[in-house]
Amino acid sequence: MTQELTAARAAGGSDAGSHAQRLEALYPTEAESIDRDLGLRLYRDMTLGRRFEDKCAEMYYRGKMFGFVHLYNGQEAVSTGVIQAMRLRHDWFCSTYRDHVHALSCGVPAREVMSELFGKSTGCSKGRGGSMHLFSREHHLLGGYAFIGEGIPVALGAAFTSRYRRDALKEADSDAVTAAFFGDGTCNNGQFFECLNMATLWKLPILFVVENNRWAIGMDHNRATSDPEIWRKAAAFGMAGEEVDGMDVLAVRAAALRAIERARAGEGPTLLECLTYRFRGHSLADPDELRDRAEKDFWARRDPIKQLATVLVDGAIVSAEDLKQIEREVDEEVSDAVEFALAAPEPDGEELTRYVWADD
Numbered sequence: 001m002t003q004e005l006t007a008a009r010a011a012g013g014s015d016a017g018s019h020a021q022r023l024e025a026l027y028p029t030e031a032e033s034i035d036r037d038l039g040l041r042l043y044r045d046m047t048l049g050r051r052f053e054d055k056c057a058e059m060y061y062r063g064k065m066f067g068f069v070h071l072y073n074g075q076e077a078v079s080t081g082v083i084q085a086m087r088l089r090h091d092w093f094c095s096t097y098r099d100h101v102h103a104l105s106c107g108v109p110a111r112e113v114m115s116e117l118f119g120k121s122t123g124c125s126k127g128r129g130g131s132m133h134l135f136s137r138e139h140h141l142l143g144g145y146a147f148i149g150e151g152i153p154v155a156l157g158a159a160f161t162s163r164y165r166r167d168a169l170k171e172a173d174s175d176a177v178t179a180a181f182f183g184d185g186t187c188n189n190g191q192f193f194e195c196l197n198m199a200t201l202w203k204l205p206i207l208f209v210v211e212n213n214r215w216a217i218g219m220d221h222n223r224a225t226s227d228p229e230i231w232r233k234a235a236a237f238g239m240a241g242e243e244v245d246g247m248d249v250l251a252v253r254a255a256a257l258r259a260i261e262r263a264r265a266g267e268g269p270t271l272l273e274c275l276t277y278r279f280r281g282h283s284l285a286d287p288d289e290l291r292d293r294a295e296k297d298f299w300a301r302r303d304p305i306k307q308l309a310t311v312l313v314d315g316a317i318v319s320a321e322d323l324k325q326i327e328r329e330v331d332e333e334v335s336d337a338v339e340f341a342l343a344a345p346e347p348d349g350e351e352l353t354r355y356v357w358a359d360d
Ligand SMILES: Cc1ncc(C[n+]2csc(CCOP(=O)(O)OP(=O)(O)O)c2C)c(N)n1
Pocket: 098, 146, 147, 148, 149, 182, 183, 184, 185, 186, 187, 211, 213, 215, 216, 217, 282
């Protein structure tokens, strides 16, 4: 912990800079070597997340979506860094109400995610869930959850299943790892601590991925949390803990790969705290008038997509035109998702109670 951070906390901890100071005080992590294919894959995934969310804002204000919609802009390096380091349709993923981009990274088609947001029957939750309740068995997405912390025990159960199959049922190939995503505000919720305990006790193959964006709606993390360095709480449980620059997709990916390797080797869970920032208000109903301009500017300069573009182009790994081409393709994919969702049918009223029970 830096001296400045300690001073900031002693002074009340609500200054605009303490979260930023932590980021700047991080030791530079060893960058994973990145080739053209990986670079383009990560860039595409983050760009899809960003442009999908921008389109959601547009559609929300045009009255195409209802209820609360929480966007992920600014946090893309976390979703892409962790999920693209895992094995899709093999490992398991569990999200929060800020779940659109996690779903896209897991491979849920943009058409299905957009349809779900429009409440259409072609949505990944058949139009029953909406923005906060995306689910895809096919893509091993165990859900978005409106209640904070609610997904963590579900993720723990998936990790327990992997371990039980391997150890009790002797399925040697049962090596799936689970990633549970949740926010800083959620880490003061009891379920978080209960699950850390059980995960370590049973050495479960799980990554607890904290997306510390400093804010829980309008509550500053430093005002609400006795020790704001969440990753340190791992030590109390004898678990591996790491903090990482959550605006740097390569740093997140490197940390995730270390944690995944430990988990698959049977060495148990990791608490990974990603220091990040949401570029928009808490939800689309939030005018975002609370946070300081200087704070927003600090994080805007660290835009994870622009940072990756710089690494790729300056390192001559890809050309600027390669990235433009990806952006064009992503824009087409997002427009196609909107057209598809607009034209899709509403769920049939006759089927209101369908899918309530598992055998449906
Ligand atoms: C159990 C529960 N208590 C309270 C709320 C109200 N609530 C909605 S979002 C939120 C803040 C969560 O902040 P954080 O975990 O940091 O996630 P972020 O929104 O920053 O992604 C709260 C308290 C809730 N959804 N569920």
